[in-house]
Amino acid sequence: MLPDVSGASELVEAIVDTIADGGLVDGDRIPSSRSLAQQTGLSRGTVVRAFDELAAAGFVVSDQGSGTRVSSGAGQAARAGARTRGRSDAPPEPTVAPRAGRSRRDLRPGIPDATLVDEREWRRAVRAVAAAGMAGLNPWDEPSPVLRAALAGHLRRHRGIAAADPLLFDSSRSAVGALCAVFAARHADHGPIPFHIEDPGYRGAVLMAREQGLDLRFHPVDPDGIDVRLLGDAPGVVFTTPAHQYPLGHRVSVDRRVALVEWAVRTGSLVIEDDYDGEFRYGVAPLPALATLPGGAENVAYVGTSSKSLSPDLRVAWCLPPAALRRDVERWLAVHRRGPSALPADALGEFIAAGSMDRHLARAxxxxxxxxxxxxxxxxxxxxxxxxxxxxxxxxxxxxxxxxxxxxxxxxxxxxxxxxxxxxxxxxxxxxxxxxxxxxxxxxxxxxxxxxxxxxxxxxxxx
The missing domain is CATH 3.90.1150.10 (Aspartate Aminotransferase, domain 1)
Known part of the structure; x- marks a missing residue:
């Protein structure tokens, strides 16, 4: 019987102490992650992270079909004082008190579980960036080359977007605001620019469009995605979340995806594809990003963010605007200074480049x-x-x-x-x-x- 534990590190310590005390001996089968989660009240993900740490330190071994068992020699090592990390009686490293996150009873959308991020891998990324010192560059003039290079590979692997050269923002909302402002300025002689969005839809995009003086057009949600027959023939902006419509969660059908891009090409319009949480899919195949469809590169702006995949604390987002708008979006960034801070951007780049992001996404x-x-x-x-x-x-x-x-x-x-x-x-x-x-x-x-x-x-x- 394990003592009360409140996290992965405490569960690891409790299991190693049980091995040291003889409660578990070499070869003993450890309860499944599901069983331990129910026994301790921890999430199953937290228990899996504890198992990963124990396995990495050699205390347990997992065999396909036979579960997780105490490794040979684990008892001797535990009794000799071996642990997966520094001894608890060692002088603690200087640190700040952890910030309290949302209550587990707060089910409002928008916040992931940041405790699923591997602390050691994230700290390694931060240490690597901090060791390089201050560069003395303005992030809106010289955006993180580390992150931009890492994102290029990440977007190619996960979203099929080749040769990506993303612009960096402090939030996806800022990216949407920049795109609306730039497109409206390009088409000022057309009068008020239509801004098409599904209703219900993302309120942040509505606020950005209203701030730029666009003509808001609200369309009822269709399970297959926005119907281009409702959009008219005037050049405008369409905001869409095709991987997981916000908030109803529909996935835009392939036919509607193709039709939307074709409409944008025909009318000279801009489609803003907000891929806010599309990296998480359950039992379904990924659908192609709109930007990868024929005509998409010239008429679709792809927007992504770390706020759902990792944590909104980072305030890092990215945008792939059409080539014709890129220079204007860069100028908007320089004027409004809405790029991310260099330290979190570079740390995220290191995290992705090391493969930590791929491992995190699989685990999460x-x-x-x-x-x-x-x-x-x-x-x-x-x-x-x-x-x-x-x-x-x-x-x-x-x-x-x-x-x-x-x-x-x-x-x-x-x-x-x-x-x-x-x-x-x-x-x-x-x-x-x-x-x-x-x-x-x-x-x-x-x-x-x-x-x-x-x-x-x-x-x-x-x-």
Whole structure:
């Protein structure tokens, strides 16, 4: 029986201490990650990270089909004082107190589980950058060559975008604002430039378009993606999240993808493809980025960010504008100084170049897939009549609540300790009632408890 533990490092220490005390001997089978997660209350991803650390240090070995066992010689090593990291009684390294993240009961979308990032690999990347010292360059004039080179390979491997030379921003919202401003200036003689967006849709993009004086056009969400027949023939800007429509989570069909790019080519329009969380997919094949389709390179601006794959703390995003707009976007960056700080940008570049990002995405995808499945199962068990959308990708899903006041449901859930987001709050013209739920940090027990709480809240509101 393991003592109470609150994280991967404590679980590692507890298992090694158990080996040293003889509670586990060489060759003993260790409970599965799922079993230990249930026993300790930790997420399964946290337990897997602990197993990875134990295996790397030689305390355990995993055999296909026979689970994880204590390695030969592990007991002797543990009794001799060997550990996976420095002894706990060693003088601690100077550090700052860890910042508290969101509560696990905060299911509002937008925040990943940053604890899934391998601390050692991230610290190695930061140390490598810090060791190089200050360069004395303006990040808006001389953006991180380390990150730009690393991103070129990353986008080629994960999104099929060849020969990428990304421009760096402090957020995807800044990139959208720059693209709207540049396109509007290029077409000033056409009058107000249409800005087409699905509704419900990403509110940040609406704010950026409104700030640049574009003519906002809201289109009802279609499960297959935006219908080009609604866009007219005037040159304009289309904002889309085709890998995982925000917030409903639909994936734009191949036919609609092709039709949208063809429309942009025919009308001289700009499509902004926001790939905000498209790196996480569950049981479905990746669809090609719009920028890779015929005509896409000349009419599609690809926007990506580290805020969902790693953490919004970094404030690093990137944009691949069409060649005709690139110089103007670079000037906008220089004037508005909305590039990322050099240290986090270079550290992210080192993290990607070392292969740490690929390993993180593989590990995080497994964890998020498990948490998503648990939430879907809890909703199915507790609220079987509800429709759930957006489960194939990303970090959030939607629960539809037709005929109900979703703001009232959100308020009732908050009184029970759960923070959620009303789906109708993401609409301007075509509201849909429902909840937008982020499962990135949701443990198995939390999922069951949330499902039961939602059932009780809906039952009270119906009575």
């Amino acid at each position: 995808s497994r964890v998020y897939s498990d948490r998503r499945s648990r939430l879907v199962e809890a909703l199915s068990n507790e609220c079987p009549g509800l429709t759930v959308t957006g489960v194939e990708a990303g970090l959030h899903l939607c629960v539809l609540l037709p005929g109900r006041d979703d703001d009232a449901v959100v308020a009732a859930l908050e009184r029970e300790g759960w923070r959620t987001r009303a789906l109708s709050s993401q609409s301007s013209r075509h509201p849909i009632s429902g909840l937008v739920l982020n499962y990135a940090r949701l443990g198995a027990r939390d999922a069951r408890e949330f499902g039961a709480t939602l059932r009780a809240v809906l039952g009270r509101s119906a009575s």
